[in-house]
Amino acid sequence: MKLRVEGLTFAYEQKKILDNLDFSVEEGAFVSILGPSGSGKSTILKLLTGVLKPEKGEILVDGQKIGGLSSQFAYMPQNDLLFPWKTILDNVCLYGEIHGSLKEMRREAREHLAEFGLAGYEDCYPSQLSGGMRQRAAFLRTALCRADILLLDEPFGALDVITRGEMQDWLLNMRKKLNRTVVLVTHDMDEAIYLSDRILILNQSPARIVDEIAIEERQRNREWLYGQGAMRREIYGRIMDYVDIK
Amino acid sequence: MKKYIPRLAPVLLILILLLIWQAGVELFHVPLYVLPSPLQVIRALAEELPTLISHGGVTVAEALVGMAISLVLAVFLGIVMDCFPLVRQGLYPVLVVTQTVPMIVMAPILIIYMGFGAAPKILTVVLMCFFPVAVSFSDGLAQVDEEYVNLVRSYGAGRIQAYRLVKIPASVPPLLSGLKVAATYSISGAVVGEWIGATQGLGYYLLRVKNSYMLDRVFACVAVIILLSLGMNGLIRLYQYQAFPYMRRKANAQRF
Numbered sequence: 481m482k483l484r485v486e487g488l489t490f491a492y493e494q495k496k497i498l499d500n501l502d503f504s505v506e507e508g509a510f511v512s513i514l515g516p517s518g519s520g521k522s523t524i525l526k527l528l529t530g531v532l533k534p535e536k537g538e539i540l541v542d543g544q545k546i547g548g549l550s551s552q553f554a555y556m557p558q559n560d561l562l563f564p565w566k567t568i569l570d571n572v573c574l575y576g577e578i579h580g581s582l583k584e585m586r587r588e589a590r591e592h593l594a595e596f597g598l599a600g601y602e603d604c605y606p607s608q609l610s611g612g613m614r615q616r617a618a619f620l621r622t623a624l625c626r627a628d629i630l631l632l633d634e635p636f637g638a639l640d641v642i643t644r645g646e647m648q649d650w651l652l653n654m655r656k657k658l659n660r661t662v663v664l665v666t667h668d669m670d671e672a673i674y675l676s677d678r679i680l681i682l683n684q685s686p687a688r689i690v691d692e693i694a695i696e697e698r699q700r701n702r703e704w705l706y707g708q709g710a711m712r713r714e715i716y717g718r719i720m721d722y723v724d725i726k
Numbered sequence: 727m728k729k730y731i732p733r734l735a736p737v738l739l740i741l742i743l744l745l746i747w748q749a750g751v752e753l754f755h756v757p758l759y760v761l762p763s764p765l766q767v768i769r770a771l772a773e774e775l776p777t778l779i780s781h782g783g784v785t786v787a788e789a790l791v792g793m794a795i796s797l798v799l800a801v802f803l804g805i806v807m808d809c810f811p812l813v814r815q816g817l818y819p820v821l822v823v824t825q826t827v828p829m830i831v832m833a834p835i836l837i838i839y840m841g842f843g844a845a846p847k848i849l850t851v852v853l854m855c856f857f858p859v860a861v862s863f864s865d866g867l868a869q870v871d872e873e874y875v876n877l878v879r880s881y882g883a884g885r886i887q888a889y890r891l892v893k894i895p896a897s898v899p900p901l902l903s904g905l906k907v908a909a910t911y912s913i914s915g916a917v918v919g920e921w922i923g924a925t926q927g928l929g930y931y932l933l934r935v936k937n938s939y940m941l942d943r944v945f946a947c948v949a950v951i952i953l954l955s956l957g958m959n960g961l962i963r964l965y966q967y968q969a970f971p972y973m974r975r976k977a978n979a980q981r982f
Contacts, residue, residue: 529880555880557873565895565972578883579893604970625881 481542481628482507483663490523497523499686512661512672515682521665524684525631529555532567554625558634560618562606569602589624596620612643632664648674669715672706681718691718762942770942779949784927786847788844789912798858808867811967833922847919852917855908862904864898902966909958913951
């Protein structure tokens with residue numbers, strides 16, 4: 481599904497966080513929103529899911545205006561937010577529990593446990609799993625939502641460097657299988673380059689999309705990523721053009 | 727062996743204190759109406775066991791009913807206070823004030839209003855147990871990470887579902903902590919109610935044997951009250967262990 485955001489503006493306690501934000505995401509594309517910490521990246525996703533209400537502006541999915549909480553989006557927060565009192569299987573089936581299709585979703589989840597590296601852990605509690613496994617469980621929970629657009633809010637931000645790298649490799653591999661429109665919010669330049677079809681660059685609060693970079697490469701791996709120094713320099717330069725250092 | 731030492735320490739300490747007590751009573755020939763020896767208490771306990779069991783049953787029943795009422799009330803009020811912040815702001819300080827009224831003053835007033843039956847004893851238990859349960863549950867609800875609620879809301883959950891799926895289960899650990907405290911108080915609450923005016927129960931028995939200067943039986947009854955209070959606390963712990971496996975220490979241990 482195609483996503484379009486027009487003139488999205490949001491203020492919190494008189495402080496303008498987002499100012500007239502415009503962007504669009506094509507169906508099936510993987511788009512990253514890259515910006516410095518505190519620039520309002522997570523706010524964009526919370527506005528899309530309907531958890532926050534915009535001051536003005538419109539969110540359109542396939543040309544249809546979205547207002548409030550919407551089932552078009554599946555949101556994955558920064559922390560895994562797995563419920564400690566639920567087993568991994570019940571955690572990943574949260575959407576099914578909410579919408580009265582728990583049995584069906586359990587069956588579906590069991591089919592996907594192996595490719596998410598969780599086979600044999602379905603009856604464990606989140607505290608028994610490693611950080612990477614918990615994050616994969618949170619990802620499976622997001623993927624099992626009957627939503628066409630996945631919103632990922634720095635999903636690997638809380639992980640150590642090695643696990644983060646492993647998770648990025650895994651997500652790159654999963655991209656084709658997911659076959660969904662994805663909006664990833666991150667402050668990690670390499671993560672954005674590695675995973676995205678397009679990078680939207682956000683300036684500091686009040687945030688606006690100030691630039692965008694398309695990445696055409698189809699055959700990606702770590703070697704390819706390490707050779708992207710020029711792109712990294714270009715993105716860094718574009719971010720710094722708009723950073724107001726006080 | 728080393729890991730059992732911390733568990734054995736309080737048992738050893740109690741044994742040493744009992745030995746000192748026994749030796750002191752025998753050495754100074756302390757009369758029974760002043761202080762019975764631990765052995766005299768044990769003997770009284772054995773002789774009076776059927777009577778203590780019969781009175782204890784009444785007290786436990788009152789404590790259990792009082793606890794159940796406290797739990798239902800605390801959960802209901804906790805949710806209402808969480809839904810309506812104005813109710814919380816108004817009610818919370820009142821709850822704190824109710825706890826400053828000594829129960830020994832309240833109990834006779836309750837008997838004037840409600841008579842000598844089980845009702846005033848149960849209400850005494852409720853007045854003692856409700857507060858720790860309500861406060862722990864209400865604080866638990868208030869401290870739930872809003873991100874969890876946002877997550878289920880973004881998945882299409884309504885307000886009631888948000889409570890069912892997130893807020894209430896997340897508040898179970900503090901609720902159980904409150905229940906453990908309340909369970910320990912519950913027997914004492916019933917005993918206070920019975921002490922003021924009753925025809926059965928451990929409080930009634932305690933008053934009768936105290937007035938007869940049978941201090942060995944008084945101490946035996948106190949021992950039963952302690953055991954029952956610990957038993958009530960243990961009951962909550964057992965329920966927690968059985969019903970919430972994720973709270974077990976083993977389940978919380980990191981596997982990696």
